Amino acid sequence: MRWGLAALLAVLLAACSTNPAPAPSPAAPVAARTATQLTTGWQFRFDDSLTPEAAAALADADWQTVALPHTWNRLGEYRVGRTGATDNRQGKGWYRLRLDGSTLPAGKRHVIEFDAVGNLADLWVGGRHVGSHAGAFSRFRFDLTDFLDKAGPNTILLRADNSAPIAGSTTQHIVPLDGDFFIHGGIYRPARLLHVAPSHIALDDHGGPGVYATPTIVGGAGKLAVRVKLTGATAGQSLVAVLRDGAGRTVAEGTMPLTAQQGEASLRLDVAAPRRWNGRPDPYLYRLETRLADGRGAVDSVTVPVGFREFRVDPANGFYLNGKHLPLHGVSRHQDYLGKGWALAPEDHARDMALIAEMGANTVRFAHYQHASDWFDLADRTGMIVWAEVPFVNRPSNDGTPGSPELVANAKAQMIELIRQNYNHPSVVTWGIGNEVDLDVVTGRAPPATDARPLLRELNALSKAEDPTRPTVLADCCEATHEGAVPASERPRQPVLTGISDLMGYNRYYGWYYREIGDLGPHLDRMHARYPAIPISISEYGAGGALSQHVEDGATHKIAHASRMHPEEFQNWYHEQSWPQLRDRPYLWANWIWNMFDFSSKIRQEGDATDINDKGLVTYDRKVKKDAFFYYKAEWSTEPVVHITSRRWMVRSDPLTKIRVYSNAPAVAVTLNGKPLGNIACVESICEIKDVGLTPGANRVVATARFDGRDVSDNVEWTLTP
Structure with missing residues (x-):
């Protein structure tokens, strides 16, 4: 436009001159990045x-x-x-x-x-x-x-x-x-x-985009603070920031002239009534295009996502997004696939996110490290609330000290990279500074002098300096897990981590690694009473599930977590007992299942697998959704769910069995070999008939429920070989 006006002015001047000079031709635009x-x-x-x-x-x-x-x-x-x-x-x-x-x-x-x-x-x-x-x-x-x-x-x-x-x-x-x-x-x-x-x-800012946009909402009006880092700026150049809505329309624009060698520039954009990024229901995104320009055009350009949203975390009532209470329930995820390892394609990331969304989750913990940029983009577009974390995991040092200068520097460098590279993603609400770094002390696998707290405090301060807009969080493994069961004199010295970060996550495996599953809720009540001003969450809970191993009643199976017996029915029962305890405690600001997918682990020789942690709700190759997946889908999703459990226990020897169905319908109609067994009421998504007699040979079970005038069915076939 500027060159068009200049050309028009040249024409007018030439018309008024007796000896007009030829109008200069503008130089060719410079190609951007x-x-x-x-x-x-x-x-x-x-x-x-x-x-x-x-x-x-x-x-x-x-x-x-x-x-x-x-x-x-x-x-x-x-x-x-x-x-x-x-x-x-x-x-x-x-x-x-x-x-x-x-x-x-x-x-x-x-x-x-x-x-x-x-x-x-x-x-x-x-x-x-x-x-x-x-x-x-x-x-x-x-x-x-x-x-x-x-x-x-x-x-x-x-x-x-x-x-x-x-x-x-x-x-x-x-x-x-x-x-x-x-x-x-x-x-x-x-x-x-x-x-x-x-x-x-700038491309030398710890792998970051060089553009950092901070949206805020004041009285319904949007403000966007834009900070841009520059390399080699020259006099006569300008910084242009254009905010576009989801349809590509310009909603705000600003320009700032630059001086020679200016290393950083800031400007503000106003958006009268921004549409909010509102999680799963409406994950609305703007795009901020930032251009470095001279008189010939754009010299360089970077585009980043922008989401206008407000959130807060209340220690008594949990998480709020845009002023509305939002109970957070979701999963953790590792980034590997069977046969591919970590070398994932975009479609692999997309498949993972689609499965998590199908189950009805609204939050994902990016465990235990920085995930791919594709994964952050998918979280933005899907509306997931994200806990992103640095890989300060389990062992604080190799020598029993709080950490060598080199290790401290590396942890801090990875913290800066995590924040700067992902600062602009509205899905991210908290930065994780560590996971289970008290584990070696509790288990005795490392010298007692190993203390992660000094480095945790440094990472906490660094995170808040890098990004004052987001709280920090920490995942603890062990604090007070054996209170009331083991005398204090027999418990190991436990470094207390609660209070180092703004928010807290507790990795708790009652009924799997220790004690009884019913101890989970009372333990959380004690922790909430002990730290009433600190928002607490369950950052991990789960149990292994092997598809080839089955028992009639998961509740009566005595589990040995490191054993070769991880029946799928025990995993089902574990989650059926755990989730209501978490759901009914509104002070928990979030809950994350460990884990969405089975994943590789060199320390695991358990269940029916080798080198696999089998706590996933979906198999390592993403081909099979375990029964527990459908339990949570029935609890969390609005999609119709009818799923018969123990479906992979296809060959039976006991003629008496029970039929269990996961459904979000009030009741399901069940038939066995075409004969009605009645309408079975579903209590908290579980519908069960006991003492059903199978006949020798093939037995076909069908469960049907009605949703909005249409029938949804599931069926299995079990063979009885007495």
């Missing part, structure tokens, strides 16, 4: 003994051709014992890529961006070391411009090291040091080469 996806062309070799020089010189035949995302690890099998499908190697994996510098756009800076590499990454270009990054879960970038040959071939080498983080190893100071999950090695998330002008929105 572009990206080259680095998906194919990679070579891989797992080799602890390689040097960068030797890796660069290896023949192509000595490498395996791979595409990104890639990991060399595969862990977890639904069988007893490992086969060749398992690859649990820990060590150094090398990646080589050849890049023709002559194909790169001229006049640009070339910045390589990795969304994640597990666990310690080192990069070389043309034999020169470019940099290192420590941490398996966050985005990082290196400016390659001064390392590349712009006229010819370049060899890029990346070494990914997932060595066990024990004392003396290359990863000894990188969190997490421990955990009930496996650190997969490799470039397991996408990578790309960014091409930007010398003047650009």
